[in-house]
Amino acid sequence: MAELVAAGAPELPEGYFYRIRPHGWGILRVTIRRQCRVGSRHVAEALAFPRIYANPRDAVVKGCQDAAEELRTREVRAARVVAARRYIGDHDPRGGR
Template sequence: MSMADLVALGAPELPADYFYRLRLSGLGILRVTIRRQCRVGSRFVAEALAVPHLYPNPGDTVVKACREAVRDMRDRPLFKAREAAARGFIGDHDPRGGR
């Protein structure tokens, strides 16, 4: 299945150099990861899980998981920015002003 096939089903289109990887676990859970193509191989960006038997057809399962993975991908930069801002507060906070 190509990116165009997934987008035709309703999955969000990814930016250039990004792609979906779909895997089915031994328990029958669909795992969708978004990966970024690198010079050698690819790098993990985000993921989502879906249980196929909860949806009326396999296409709905795939689209739901792809949408959740994209949501996860978009939330990660915000999380990283907040984490970086919080690091500015790490350290000893002396009541006498650092003496």
């Protein structure tokens, strides 16, 4: 991951890593995974298109950036869901039970 970060990919939090695999038709699938006790868990992904970049590394870095943005978006949405849970329950407009 250090090589990707040096090339411009976002650095991931502790316990997360990039996994790059072929997706087909010359496209690469960039996933962000979280390490678990046994194996790892998929948390975000993006596609990288090396054919449209002069340097294939640039395509992979762009895929990493897109996957990291998806991860941030998911975290924000999850935080909103947690914040909305405080409204669970009955809400009497008269203020009583």
